[in-house]
Amino acid sequence: MHANPPPVAPRLQQTNLVEQVADYLTEAIIARHYAPGMRLSEVQLSRELGVSRAPVREAARLLESRGLLISRPRKGFYVRELIGDDLADVFDLRLCYERHAFELLASRFDEAAHATLSRQVETMCALAKGSDDGSKIEADLRFHRLVFEMAGNRRLLKAFDDLSHELRLCMALIERTHAEPERIAANHWPLIEALASGEARRCREEVDYHIGVARDYVIQGLGAGPDAGRPVAVSDATGEEG
Amino acid sequence: MHANPPPVAPRLQQTNLVEQVADYLTEAIIARHYAPGMRLSEVQLSRELGVSRAPVREAARLLESRGLLISRPRKGFYVRELIGDDLADVFDLRLCYERHAFELLASRFDEAAHATLSRQVETMCALAKGSDDGSKIEADLRFHRLVFEMAGNRRLLKAFDDLSHELRLCMALIERTHAEPERIAANHWPLIEALASGEARRCREEVDYHIGVARDYVIQGLGAGPDAGRPVAVSDATGEEG
């Protein structure tokens, strides 16, 4: 009912509260401001963020679907904690996704895709010297997301996007991420070469090795967990290489 | 405190309204009581079900995460419609899941798993003669879910559960499902035999064939879509069989 718009716009975004709360919660959980397994009180969160409970509840449901929260009826929301085989399961599912994406992309790999991925690896190499861990992790995930984008299956891309939130949670578990960032960034060149070769078998071997390294990096970097010494069993399960 | 009950709405208890609304909506969408692409009004749904808008909104968010609804900000929720490559993408992702699950299960297949799957196929054969299509589809999905359960990766099982809602949506697209239910049920025996053989390559071939048949069944049963004649390209992508 205001005839003229106010000259200056001090109004903070009163809408899209769900997305803002979801972003805040996601960042807070990834950054481990909330301990894994901790209960999140809706009213407390509402008071802290200055919003009502409705957006908080919807944002929490969103994060539940992304695997960052777990809801128990009449109990509330709990910060997802990765226990038991959760880490192994997440990386095993990631292996499943990446195998398929690389297989799809290999069959349609062209010069444009080659240039896109090469540019991203160069960006990662540049970020490797002197950036915060978060930027390195995001650049790494972005490389893999580009593969899924260009693979051509949008549903697979959505599945990977969902999983990527849990991947960030996994990465956040280890204290000093990317101890050797240059080597990790350079480790993506063989993936591009495998794609360029067009050989499905070579792609699969490189992906298995790459994801296996990432998995071991996280699981062993986590410390001596109960299944730290368990074999990775990724390149061993194809059952057809001598 | 509503005076008159809604016309055809089911009885909703006072608690767990979100789950009840989600179940009702899921069934209604699968049964195509709501046309694909149709806009769902929150207030109208609230009135029909005799509940307030909060549970409806949360249930809609849940179904959005399951791929049955799509939300557009300030516009509302729309019934997911499978257009373009959506069908192919869903079945391609299913192929990705099943390949992995069968590979995992083959490496740990034992007599108990054999018995469980065999019993399920026998149930499917019994249901094949004289049951509604919904029961046949559910029994078929249950066989595959058992594989994922026994594969040992709970995250993969969750991913399959999420996808299964979209699979039901795909199945519901074709008018007369399971035209040859006996043959479809019997088509699961080779999968069990492949698992029992322990050969990863044979498992993969059988899975590729099985899912390819299901995919073609749905895509071609849908009618002459724009990509109905597109090759399935599932058993051709391994790139190593001569």
Add this chain to the structure above:
DNA sequence: CCCACCCAAACTGTCGACAGTCGGTGGTCG
């Protein structure tokens, strides 16, 4: 001293209501 019971505080699930916005409609002007 320990355990079962009870009560109060806090919380979740749900509801009705208000503000801002979007799409459609009718009227008016060129």
Add this chain to the structure above:
DNA sequence: CGACCACCGACTGTCGACAGTTTGGGTGGG
């Protein structure tokens, strides 16, 4: 006759409030 604009209804996003339940602590009994 067509295009533009103001109005209107409906809807989404958000809020505060109420009822039933869970939880933790305190108390009485064994």
